Amino acid sequence: MGLEAKAAARSPKAALITDAHVAALYKDKALASLREAGLAAEAIIVPPGESSKTLAQAGELFDTMLRAGIDRGSVVVALGGGVVSDLAGFVAATYMRGIPWIVVSTTLLGQVDASVGGKTAVDHPQCKNLIGAFHQPSAVLADVDTLATLPEEELRTGLAEVVKHAVIRDADLFALLEAQAARLLARDAEVLEDVVTRNVRIKAEVVMADERESGLRRILNYGHTIGHAIESLAMASSGPAGGLPMSHGCAVAIGMMVEAEIAVRRGLVGRAVAERQRRLLERFGLPVRPDPALDLKQCLAVMRHDKKAEAGHMRFVLPEAIGSVRDVNDVSDGEIGEALQAVAGA
Ligand SMILES: NC(=O)c1ccc[n+]([C@@H]2O[C@H](COP(=O)([O-])OP(=O)(O)OC[C@H]3O[C@@H](n4cnc5c(N)ncnc54)[C@H](O)[C@@H]3O)[C@@H](O)[C@H]2O)c1
Numbered sequence: 001m002g003l004e005a006k007a008a009a010r011s012p013k014a015a016l017i018t019d020a021h022v023a024a025l026y027k028d029k030a031l032a033s034l035r036e037a038g039l040a041a042e043a044i045i046v047p048p049g050e051s052s053k054t055l056a057q058a059g060e061l062f063d064t065m066l067r068a069g070i071d072r073g074s075v076v077v078a079l080g081g082g083v084v085s086d087l088a089g090f091v092a093a094t095y096m097r098g099i100p101w102i103v104v105s106t107t108l109l110g111q112v113d114a115s116v117g118g119k120t121a122v123d124h125p126q127c128k129n130l131i132g133a134f135h136q137p138s139a140v141l142a143d144v145d146t147l148a149t150l151p152e153e154e155l156r157t158g159l160a161e162v163v164k165h166a167v168i169r170d171a172d173l174f175a176l177l178e179a180q181a182a183r184l185l186a187r188d189a190e191v192l193e194d195v196v197t198r199n200v201r202i203k204a205e206v207v208m209a210d211e212r213e214s215g216l217r218r219i220l221n222y223g224h225t226i227g228h229a230i231e232s233l234a235m236a237s238s239g240p241a242g243g244l245p246m247s248h249g250c251a252v253a254i255g256m257m258v259e260a261e262i263a264v265r266r267g268l269v270g271r272a273v274a275e276r277q278r279r280l281l282e283r284f285g286l287p288v289r290p291d292p293a294l295d296l297k298q299c300l301a302v303m304r305h306d307k308k309a310e311a312g313h314m315r316f317v318l319p320e321a322i323g324s325v326r327d328v329n330d331v332s333d334g335e336i337g338e339a340l341q342a343v344a345g346a
């Protein structure tokens with residue numbers, strides 16, 4: 001990564017931003033590579049997890065970078081998953097009105113999704129990713145060997161986005177995932193590399209065609225309209241009295257099943273497609289049914305809030321085949337309710 005950072009920098013300093021988990025595993029190697037390339041590199045370590053994606057944390061990073069003499073031409077190196085790349089990218093986008101940065105992604109979700117597209121952000125207490133900027137990194141590096149140390153749950157979260165990419169855009173990738181599921185779960189480097197490369201290509205193609213999210217980029221929301229609502233409701237009811245929060249990937253997997261069910265019920269796609277999707281998600285250890293106790297009214301309220309949509313007609317990305325989706329804007333509350341119920345009871 002040293003060479004890529006050096007190529008992006010216009011002065012000899014680099015700020016390596018990472019989280020404590022990743023630092024313990026890969027910081028020394030990264031610093032050595034940056035220094036070998038001739039950069040004076042300092043590591044800045046933030047606590048792991050979404051709770052680091054805040055303006056307060058960004059503020060602390062600005063202070064540290066200022067003290068370390070990071071200037072307009074210095075490069076920020078984001079080493080970690082999507083939390084680190086969103087936070088470090090936001091800091092790079094705003095420090096001195098924007099300085100160069102590169103991403104070295106160490107989670108599957110980061111490699112196939114978060115590091116591609118140039119969106120950076122921190123969270124607001126009332127809304128995830130509310131404060132952000134578009135700031136393209138000069139390079140994105142993904143070393144699949146780092147995935148060997150990734151916790152199982154984090155691998156699964158990335159796999160949900162991988163299945164999403166296959167359903168929206170690439171039937172061959174879907175078939176490859178079916179054929180190579182075992183090797184993928186065993187983190188075979190050759191298969192991982194193939195899968196990551198294909199996914200980066202899909203996401204890059206979609207966002208390049210539509211960098212500021214007007215049309216095509218919406219297809220990346222497949223599974224996320226309902227997935228976000230399920231994730232938010234699980235978060236709101238988690239804690240000592242309720243259940244556990246749900247990972248983003250698990251919520252998206254359930255969201256894809258419900259959204260595919262809407263498509264089946266509309267006659268947009270055959271049931272066999274929804275079944276193929278279900279089998280693959282299950283193979284990856286992802287959930288495929290919402291909790292039967294999920295409250296439809298609450299779910300609709302969250303979706304309407306997310307989408308700023310009026311009652312009665314919600315916008316969805318629905319599959320019409322493996323590898324192809326359609327953007328529709330007239331899904332009724334009744335259809336959503338019936339699909340949720342059908343998938344929960346399946
Ligand atoms: N900018 C975008 O376009 C975009 C797209 C999708 C998601 N995101 C954002 O990405 C974030 C989620 O990213 P994530 O799932 O990568 O989470 P994450 O960055 O929190 O990483 C998950 C966990 O794995 C640990 N970890 C990372 N790499 C590791 C490794 N190689 N070995 C062992 N442990 C490792 C981390 O310390 C963390 O505890 C969310 O904040 C989301 O909003 C952004």
Ligand SMILES: [Zn+2]
Nearest residue numbers: 161224248252
């Ligand atoms: Zn997602």
